[in-house]
Amino acid sequence: MLAPDWAFEPLPFYQDVILATTVETGLYDHLQSGIDPDTLAERYTCEILSPVLDVLVELGWVIVTKTHQMVWAGPHPKRETLALVHHLRKWTGLSSQFPKVQVHEEHVSDDYVERLQMSMLQLGPGLVDLLNPTPGSQWLDVGGGSGGLSLELARRGIQVTLVDLPEVVERSPHLLHRSLPKISVVATDILHFTSPARFDGIVMMRFIENFRAPDLVRLWRKLRNQLTPKGQLYVIGYIRRISPLSSLFSLNVILNGEGGKCYDTDELHDIARQAGLSLDFCTTDGPAGYAIARLCPKSLPDGPWEQCSHLTDRAAPRYIEMRVTGE
Numbered sequence: 001m002l003a004p005d006w007a008f009e010p011l012p013f014y015q016d017v018i019l020a021t022t023v024e025t026g027l028y029d030h031l032q033s034g035i036d037p038d039t040l041a042e043r044y045t046c047e048i049l050s051p052v053l054d055v056l057v058e059l060g061w062v063i064v065t066k067t068h069q070m071v072w073a074g075p076h077p078k079r080e081t082l083a084l085v086h087h088l089r090k091w092t093g094l095s096s097q098f099p100k101v102q103v104h105e106e107h108v109s110d111d112y113v114e115r116l117q118m119s120m121l122q123l124g125p126g127l128v129d130l131l132n133p134t135p136g137s138q139w140l141d142v143g144g145g146s147g148g149l150s151l152e153l154a155r156r157g158i159q160v161t162l163v164d165l166p167e168v169v170e171r172s173p174h175l176l177h178r179s180l181p182k183i184s185v186v187a188t189d190i191l192h193f194t195s196p197a198r199f200d201g202i203v204m205m206r207f208i209e210n211f212r213a214p215d216l217v218r219l220w221r222k223l224r225n226q227l228t229p230k231g232q233l234y235v236i237g238y239i240r241r242i243s244p245l246s247s248l249f250s251l252n253v254i255l256n257g258e259g260g261k262c263y264d265t266d267e268l269h270d271i272a273r274q275a276g277l278s279l280d281f282c283t284t285d286g287p288a289g290y291a292i293a294r295l296c297p298k299s300l301p302d303g304p305w306e307q308c309s310h311l312t313d314r315a316a317p318r319y320i321e322m323r324v325t326g327e
Helices: 012-022 027-033 037-043 048-056 079-091 112-131 148-155 213-226 246-257 266-276
Strands: 062-064 068-071 138-142 161-162 183-187 197-203 227-237 275-282 291-297 318-322
Touching: 012 027, 012 079, 027 037, 027 048, 027 068, 027 318, 048 246, 062 213, 068 161, 079 318, 112 197, 138 148, 148 183, 148 275, 213 227, 213 266, 213 275, 266 291
Parallel strands: 138 161, 138 197, 161 183, 197 227
Antiparallel strands: 062 068, 183 318, 227 291, 275 291
16 A cells, blocks of 8 residues: 655554544444444534544455445554553643743744655656646646646746745745756735636646635636646546545545545536536556546636635735756
């Protein structure tokens, strides 16, 4: 099984927490004797139940019988594992016992951008091979803050425009190092992005899970109007139920608590249809289990585009022109 590139910790960390959760909530005892999903739903009236069960099935710890009973088939909980998770919860709350102070950002900020940049050093070439862009074409990298995918596209002779939030771009300039051709970086919310250019390709990597479905429809409508007549929009990420560990990733998105979700192919088909796009290609052959979905425009009359409801207004775009020459 492939390890998720997004993980803060090795996969065993997530497995230990999931196992402890099943014991502490009584799920383990119910599943030991076998139980049907409807009965479980009656006993656990919480929305998190279904995503947790999906993870247990994905890990192979729960199997569903022909009579639709869910039965535990996973490891027996070890006392040291349960104790470790218990102590972890206690000790991570240690700092809350101190008075709150202002901590320098460099000590508390997530190294998310750096981790993505490191993973793209390995994943980028394979992903761009699957995208197969035409040299000299124009591409838009939406939410590409780490810069890794844009840099790999630029190495192939693609004219790239990268769009991400100002605070993300400000943390990434060192990624656009001097050995690469020209890349245009636009520091803005994608909701505020406008350009007279039309793009042959638009790519969104590990991005759509930040949006609720109605907001994603509006976003894709906007991006559809930035495509050339034969342009295509590519979505790279984890698609629920077909990408390895997609249920675990979906649970991670839910726990982030920002209203997004991990979509399955049926949901993406429906969202694409509403946005005037057609989902005509999807592969899980990408590195690290990434799914790559290709969306093509359909006939859709132009009209006013509403701002996504769950996102706030941000500052006007700041355009940064970065010309990079060879060493």
